[in-house]
Amino acid sequence: MIKYMWAAYIVTWVVHLGYLGYLTARTGRVRREVEELKND
């Protein structure tokens, strides 16, 4: 039974971390573009 509990907790954090990773990637992309815009 306890494996269901662990599954739920892990799933929750996998989704959250996945989303945070996605946000980080997008932020990185924006940063790079800002740099490029500054350089030209």
Added chain:
Amino acid sequence: MKAPGLLAVTRATLAKDLRLEWRSKDAINSMLFFSLLVVVIFSFAFDPTAEVSRKIAGGLVWVAMLFATIMALNQTWARELRNNVMDAYRVSPAPPNAMFLAKTIGSFIFVTILELLMTPLFVMFYNLRSIGPVWQLVVIALLATWALVVNGTFFAVISIHTRSREIMLPLILFPISIPAILAMVSATTLVLTGEYSPLFWMQLLAVYDVVFTTVCLVLFEIVLNAE
């Protein structure tokens, strides 16, 4: 010279849409053929007895109508996109809601005609005989059809300028319409099987119609000019 009234433009636009449809018959033909296919294929798939078909017909009819409505909406709005005719309407002083009402009433007429044509086929293919009173089915059909076309028309305008708009329409229309679909299917099934009173679902549909017609009329102008 003064700006034309809501009713006058609604009437003129509706007449124009009906005339266009009469000349091309795009919408009604595709809807009719599509529904016919659904009837035939589902009847193969389920091979229903009279008892079973009473239970599933409600869902079947309305799923067919839902998709047919989407087709009708895509057709009528495609006409407004051709030659950018919508721009001519938008620059005119005509009230935007007149266009909304005309399109909604037009689609309502098309879907109602389709329902009238399809009903005998459903009865035939599925050995349908309603246990509950038939007048209730008529009321349900009117309320349900309005529920489908009123939001459908609104979302057609939303999706008209998106990429791959023909797919976008069902994508946004279905989730919002879930309560209405649930109501129309349940109400129809209850009348056909005669198990319970469909009154609650009919009331729900009526309130749904009123609420969303209001929301549509309030927001349509904003959406039409969303550029």
Added chain:
Amino acid sequence: MSFTYTPDSVAAVTTPAVSLFEITKHFGRFAALRGVSAEFMPGKLYVILGENGAGKSTLLRIVAGLLAPTRGELRVLGTGKLREVALRVGYMGHAPLLYDELDAMENMRYFAGLYGIKDDALCATVLGRVGLDAKLRRRVGQYSQGMRQRTSLARAIVHDPELLLLDEPFSNVDVASAKDMAHLLGVMRDQGKTIFVVTHQAPVMQPVADECIVITAGRLTAREKGIPRHLLSPYAAEVRR
């Protein structure tokens, strides 16, 4: 000394028909217009020239109220609320803005209705003005491009607008039709209408143009009386002979 009385007619002449202040329009990462400011007096015929993608059509659509500018303000016929003056503005788009499945008269009747006009005789007269036969029962979809553009012009002027905005009215139109239309525009200007014509075919408009405006890459770069010779040539290439 002060003026105590200004007749309406004087006020009407001195108010610009269209005034633009720092009009900017972005489409995502692309800027179509950037800071266009200008005033245009009524009763004149303006020709807007410029290369493809310079922002001419965008500007016209903004004045017509079809597009909202990203920044900047505009006043049309004395107001910033464009819907209030929709009755007095006519717009002819790049596409014909007509229903292909209807004939010319049916189209006219419908679009006149949008301006509160229920007058078949008037619709027929306007069709006559652009050189079309109101009794022709052919559907617009089967018209030649020249006839289609004439019908489209008729649609735009059916309510006798004070301000007329035309986007490429002569595209793919035969020279004879284009000349007829240009002449008609000249007549309308002489009746006191303000007319804007976006076009690549400057020579067609030269006999009737009061001023020309050049838009280059989203900016208003030149404004001249009439159409000077040097502006005729670069855009003249596309005129059919």
Added chain:
Amino acid sequence: MKLKLILFALVTLGLLSYGLYMALVVAPTEATMGDVQRIFYYHVPSAWTAFLCFLINALASIWYLVKRTERSDAIAVSSAEVGVVFCTIVLLTGPIWARPVWGIWWTWDARLTSTLVLWLIYVAYLMLRRFSASGRAPVIAAALAVFGFFDVPFVYLSIRIFRTQHPQPVIAGGEGSGLDPTMAKAFLWNMIAFTVYGLLVMWLRYRLELAERSVEEAHAEKSMQEGA
């Protein structure tokens, strides 16, 4: 700004850790359901945060339609996206709980189904935004959000009634039945932790949205300077 963000993140991390500790260690094991019940400490706060996000989205959308400010639209996007993330978690953890307790993954229960419908509406919302031109997206998305807002009562009501006509699994021990005070505390802490976390992520997303828009703007300005 940077410092505030780090502080905010640290506080959130602390709250989440404490919530986890309360949920796994402090709270007693529930008598009938066993450890599976501990899923609720994550499931319910996630649901609450998702609904909060959707509420913020609805308000921001209405605000946008009235005032047309860039920021209200940015809030609308951020809250919708974060709401979908939390809603996804609700929909994943729900069945994981249902399987051992009810013996089935899914049932057309009113709450589950309403959440699913809400998720569908907001996924449609995000897709609509993605598929439309940047000039139109804010307005039409806001309109869709208003529809979603008015749709929620209908969804809930219709599914509740629909459900009563269908066979139901026997629900052993509802969530609220005889809540132990320590359990209530664990609940409360996780509620706070996830709300704060939700707000943090929304804020990050909001900043990202504004940054992306200013980049877009800068590109437009530049395209003009280089101009044909």
